[in-house]
Amino acid sequence: MSDTQETSIRRRDLLALIGTAAGSAAMYRAMTSLGLAAESSYSGPIRLDGDPKGASVLILGGGLAGMVAALELRKAGYRVQVLEYSNRAGGRCWTLRGGDTYTELGGATQRCEFASGLYLNPGPWRIPYHHYGLLDYCKRFHVALEPFLQVNYNAYIHSTKAFDGKPQRYRHVQADFNGYVSELLAKATSQRKLDEVVSREDQEILIQSLRGWGALDDGLAYKASFATSLRRGFDKNPGGGANGPPRISTPFGLSELLHSGMWQNLLQGNNYEMQATLFQPVGGMDMIARAFAKEVSDLIRFNAKVKAIHQDARGVTVAYEDASDPGKPLSATADWCLCTIPLSVLSQIDLNVSAPMQAAIDAVPYSPALKVGLQFKRRFWEQDDGIYGGISYTDLPIRLIGYPCTGYGDAGKAVLLGAYTIFGVPAYEFTSLSPTERVAKALADGSQVHPQYKEEFENGIAVAWHRNPATLGCSGAWTDDTRAKHYANLCAIDGRILLAGEHASYLAGWQEGAILSSLDAIGRLHRRVLAG
């Protein structure tokens, strides 16, 4: 018996023992610490064992990172207070519904006119199945989830530069791209052009796999047939009785497909972060914020605008004012401070931390993401186009159209995500417009994909994150270079201050990043406190 086998059997025995003695949660934690379930850095509900002896923590920011910390630290015996700038809990975990008003920086106020039950998630809108921390809190708080569809084969891909600007079905683009790539590779292989890199035996397997993958015919060609129509869809679907025979569809030309650039839009759903299954909370993302707030809102001081954070040997003092009654200095003190304020804001706050941490705080710009919600009189995308949930893509500045992944078949009004522009030039250009102009631009672009927009539009609302008063941006825009230089310094405990939030994670812009960074921070803080 080799050493390796011996070790693995012993480890398995140990795990079985732990599992029997302590239940599956302990088993999972043990597995994680032994490196067997290392997929996530989330290892089950945090346990902060040991008496903090009345230590106090002042938490800055009442978003998910702040509320996770408030919840868990109070449970562990800490005295906790939270200061939140806005008048609601949740931060970027936020939903706009009919009757809500939103005033952006610069003073433009929008009133959301959506019908009852309809909403826009201006911030996060989807939860991957492997965001275990967030999903575990949803489970504990009984937040109802439903599937979020990322990939819809019947949604559109649209390019202003291809197919005369006519949107094409995702399934057409995907089947044809896979088919042609398979054909070319299979033919090159069978013509012995890959002899130098693929063995003869492997060539046979490769060709066999490509024939199936690409729906190729016996001559290794990808062309109109029943088999290829089973991938890309039929011009007339198979039916019943006398009307049974289908009419097969004809693939695009290879050159046209390549030049269209539409293949770029096949990638999204293949990314780990977008792979099925994804979820959304039933009724809006802020159901999560509300669930947390139910637990900890008694700890939160709202409308608290932080002006300065000062630490010394004894504790941390935070100067703030009531944003709705400015000018009167207020202050809060604690032994420790967990600061979840976005770096776009924190970099402007008077703060005495070490030079490396200050440099890290100053190093991360925030992305200018923009979302537009559009209400229509009816679900024409379902009724006319057969699109139920998922996303259509376009090369226009709106970038995509997101269909509601709920309420399918409803005969009434519904809301689309009419634009989601995250980075770069179009996002800045959208931000520079007034809210009304942004909605109009989303309509003008979207009507090139769905001409029904003109008839069916009712109202819209636009959130450009650089104009968001609480965050001055969407999420931390790290680069490999800034991560290498600053990330470790940002996450260090600096005297009595430490930071958390999506910006202090490798999950930029994801709620899971906020939660994991917060759990990691309070775990380290707790060990420091116990160490005395």
Added chain:
Amino acid sequence: MRSPLRLLLPLALASFCGAAVLAHAQSTDLRFANPTRFATQTGETIYADVCQGCHMPDGQGATGAGTYPALAKNPNLSAAGYPVVMVIKGRKGMPPFGSQLTDQQVAAVVNYVRTHFGNDYRDEVTAADALAARK
């Protein structure tokens, strides 16, 4: 190559939202013309397409939990090198725009800001200054 549909945009806006939507006085039809670089070239239109998103159309900036500084009557603009570096490299909440603007565009928008919104700094920066600041 611009799509003919772009020319219909003002008409489309009007038909969707009536009189409420009119192109901004300072806006340019080169807005949204290029997804990777800002297409517009003059200081005024670059300001309208990019800067006013945060610094606001009147250059007054804005304040929430944090602040976008007012560019209007801003003494930090007296030394031309400062805004040139800020536009190219960014700092704190200010994103870097060096990869999305040419040297000429950087110079144009800096010169615009330094001579508008109550600023009157007449020493012009040039594309060569912007190029030097990229180092």
